[in-house]
Amino acid sequence: MANIDIRLKKVNKTFKEGDVIAGVVVVQSKGDLQHQGISLTMEGMVNLQLSAKSVGLFEAFYNSIKPIQVLHYELVVAKPGKLPSGKTEIPFEVPLKPKPGKTLYETYHGVFVNIQYTVKVEMKRSLLNKDLQKQTEFIIEYKNQEEKAKTKHVNFTITPETLSNVKEKQNVPKFRIRGHLDSSCLQITKPITGELVLEHCDAQIKSIEIQLVRVETCGCAEGYAKDATEIQNIQISDGDVARDLALPIYMVFPRLFTCPSLSTNNFKVDFEINIVVVFSDDHLVTENFPLRLTRF
Numbered sequence: 001m002a003n004i005d006i007r008l009k010k011v012n013k014t015f016k017e018g019d020v021i022a023g024v025v026v027v028q029s030k031g032d033l034q035h036q037g038i039s040l041t042m043e044g045m046v047n048l049q050l051s052a053k054s055v056g057l058f059e060a061f062y063n064s065i066k067p068i069q070v071l072h073y074e075l076v077v078a079k080p081g082k083l084p085s086g087k088t089e090i091p092f093e094v095p096l097k098p099k100p101g102k103t104l105y106e107t108y109h110g111v112f113v114n115i116q117y118t119v120k121v122e123m124k125r126s127l128l129n130k131d132l133q134k135q136t137e138f139i140i141e142y143k144n145q146e147e148k149a150k151t152k153h154v155n156f157t158i159t160p161e162t163l164s165n166v167k168e169k170q171n172v173p174k175f176r177i178r179g180h181l182d183s184s185c186l187q188i189t190k191p192i193t194g195e196l197v198l199e200h201c202d203a204q205i206k207s208i209e210i211q212l213v214r215v216e217t218c219g220c221a222e223g224y225a226k227d228a229t230e231i232q233n234i235q236i237s238d239g240d241v242a243r244d245l246a247l248p249i250y251m252v253f254p255r256l257f258t259c260p261s262l263s264t265n266n267f268k269v270d271f272e273i274n275i276v277v278v279f280s281d282d283h284l285v286t287e288n289f290p291l292r293l294t295r296f
Contacts, residue, residue: 002029004038004132006121013136016143017104019096024089025077025121027132031085036124038078042094044071044104044117044140048218048267050225065218068266070102071117080124094119096140106295107139108259111229112216113267115259142295145260149294154181154194158275158287166285173203173279181249181273185292188260192273192291194249198241204280208237210251211276211286214258217268228272231257240280253293261293 008023015021025038046068077090098104108115117140123132156179160172179196186192196208212231217224232254236247251273262269271291278284 002027002033002132004121004123004134006040006119006134006136008119008136008138013138015096015138015140017096017098017140018143020093021096021119021138022091022093023119024091027083027088027090027123029083029085029088033083033085034126035078035080035083036126037076037080038090038121038123040075040077040092040094041120041122042071042073042075042096042118043069043120044098045069045115046105046267047114047116049112050218065266068102070098070104071096072099077121103264104140105262106141106259107137107256108262108269109256110214110216110269112218112225112227113269139256142260145295147260147294148296149183149185149187149292151183152185152292154184154289156180156275156287156289158277158285160285163285163287165288172283172285173201175201175203175277177275177277179247179249181289184289185294186253188253188258188293188295191250191252196236196247196249196275197245198243198247200243204240205237206239206278206280206282207235208241208247209276209278210234210236210249211274212251212253212258213272213274215268215270215272217270218266231271233276258293260295261291 005026006023007026048065073094075094077092105115118135118137120135125131158177166172176199177196179194181194211233213228214231215228217226219225234251271293273289274286276284276286
């Protein structure tokens with residue numbers, strides 16, 4: 001009986017380009033363990049996929065959405081031999097550098113765009129014994145970024161007339177909301193803040209919510225597939241909110257599910273927030289605000 005594990009020295013598993021990823025391969029066995037070599041592979045992949053509505057639209061898509069390998073490094077941790085009974089720790093160090101001509105993007109777990117970095121260790125064994133392997137993910141953040149967050153204050157007024165996504169505006173109850181976002185260009189480690197005031201509304205309100213949305217675009221020169229999906233939703237008022245009361249807007253960006261706004265030849269990742277007003281009859285209206293996220 002034997003098992004293998006990877007332990008990185010940095011507990012938070014967060015690295016920047018140019019760092020050295022150091023750790024140990026831990027092998028535990030009852031009795032001496034014969035093996036055919038232990039290897040370590042570090043890999044970074046950008047995986048793209050199309051939503052169901054986009055499949056079949058463009059033949060050219062299928063070439064442009066192949067996985068993009070931005071990082072690959074192989075290392076022999078131990079040559080074929082025998083490990084003693086008990087616990088064995090084998091140290092390793094791997095430089096964190098992209099493949100030539102590639103860029104290390106920040107770790108991001110999306111729906112149609114996924115950027116992931118992993119370290120995998122594998123122990124080859126004889127034919128009668130199963131190979132042992134273990135994989136762990138690590139996180140990459142930008143070391144420095146040319147684009148810095150510059151405050152862009154946004155004032156807004158929402159009325160039935162300002163809504164762009166409602167066809168029959170005459171059916172929407174008369175209401176007026178004013179407020180502001182402290183900035184639409186944000187450092188990803190800081191929250192989005194602002195406030196909202198309901199000045200008047202003819203109908204009863206059930207709730208007001210702030211919705212964070214990712215907009216992922218995959219494609220090439222022949223065409224793009226663009227899809228928006230919700231990341232998180234925060235309710236800032238419950239029930240028929242008092243008029244002329246300032247409601248604070250405050251939302252922290254979730255790690256891994258957001259990243260600095262990203263644009264490349266084959267994919268883009270952007271973010272938006274929606275202010276959603278739900279009326280007592282469950283009808284709702286939304287107003288959309290694009291965001292620009294940066295690391296610094």
